[in-house]
Amino acid sequence: MRAIVLRGSPRRGGNSDTLADHFIQGLKTADDIELFDFILNDMNIRPCQGCESCATSENHKCAIDDDMQQIYSVFADADIVVWATPMYWGYMTAQMKTTLDRMEALAMDPEKYWVNKEFVAILTYRHHYQSTIGFFERVQDYFKFKFSSLLYCSKNEEGPEDFHVSSNKEKLEEAFILGERLGIKVIS
Numbered sequence: 001m002r003a004i005v006l007r008g009s010p011r012r013g014g015n016s017d018t019l020a021d022h023f024i025q026g027l028k029t030a031d032d033i034e035l036f037d038f039i040l041n042d043m044n045i046r047p048c049q050g051c052e053s054c055a056t057s058e059n060h061k062c063a064i065d066d067d068m069q070q071i072y073s074v075f076a077d078a079d080i081v082v083w084a085t086p087m088y089w090g091y092m093t094a095q096m097k098t099t100l101d102r103m104e105a106l107a108m109d110p111e112k113y114w115v116n117k118e119f120v121a122i123l124t125y126r127h128h129y130q131s132t133i134g135f136f137e138r139v140q141d142y143f144k145f146k147f148s149s150l151l152y153c154s155k156n157e158e159g160p161e162d163f164h165v166s167s168n169k170e171k172l173e174e175a176f177i178l179g180e181r182l183g184i185k186v187i188s
């Protein structure tokens, strides 16, 4: 089983990062995992330039030669793709959105890149997550991936500091169980 984890937060050890770690621990209870873990903030991924060469070229390749090539090279054979991101100004972070835009090159062949994959959105937020969930639900009909989500609200009504998910044992457990469940589902 191949799993790709895309980490969209700039905060290492933050909420979405921690939940992704617990998801991975659950996933690893299944045998034979090939894991590709991408910290998008540390990668050189340029924004899509809208050149349309992925649409018009024969091989549908993206014209930009940067770290996105690492993700392209493993995406087709992935069974599980985790999109772990906080909400920033009403949507996924810029790091995640930049990566998503560059997925345009993979949109030319849904059968090869999207159909039947298990997509998991791990979303952390203070007020709102619906726009990012809405995106996945909107494109799901066309790309035919399976979709699960794990949500964590870090808002602390009593002070300026968010609640870190590490103090929420139930949420960590939920992440672990989701990983475990999907691992079993994919290998069986």
Ligand SMILES: Cc1cc2nc3c(=O)[nH]c(=O)nc-3n(C[C@H](O)[C@H](O)[C@H](O)COP(=O)(O)O)c2cc1C
Binding pocket: 009, 010, 011, 013, 014, 015, 016, 017, 085, 086, 087, 088, 089, 090, 091, 124, 125, 126, 127, 128, 129, 153, 154, 162
């Ligand atoms: C620049 C910035 C913008 C944010 N915008 C939103 C927002 O629009 N909606 C929301 O619910 N939370 C927003 N938040 C809160 C984060 O989503 C929240 O703190 C989240 O738990 C952080 O996740 P992380 O620890 O994985 O980075 C924002 C935080 C930052 C730093």
